[in-house]
Amino acid sequence: MKHASSSCFKGRLEIKGACMNYTIKLLQGDLDTTLIVKSWINESTGRSYSNVFALGSRCSFPGDIREGQEFYFVLDTSTVQNCAVCMMYYPVPSKQLSIKVLPEACK
Template structure:
């Protein structure tokens, strides 16, 4: 599954996110959005529209295989993240 993460609060380096991104399939517009690049380590219990805290991983993980990319559009910019407890 592809994930689009939208930053709702906190500081973010604007060069690492799409300040505005529109999903062409759904028409939904996201602010400060990025594609999740750490898909394999993303918790299964976090579902669409859930809010959670995260930090940007210091060791980027890019696990976007061709099958993952085929699901749905994502922003061009992507980050690996770690979920905060």
């Protein structure tokens, strides 16, 4: 499976917060910078992060990805997210993206 490099990105799961409140860092790719948060501080830990976004596709994100793990993804605005997710609060960046994790690196 090949993906256009211009639409394929590399990210890392920075925070695996409660109730799928996940924070992802953009590591590689030409993503419109208005879609992500350039600098963000986690109010629970005081730790700062750069080039991050909140996970918008909670229903389809693989459960086996661990904090610190890198993965490749594409933006996915076509999938309707209709699944039960608890409403417990954990801080995330103000911008969120729906993504689809790819099974292999971008080609």
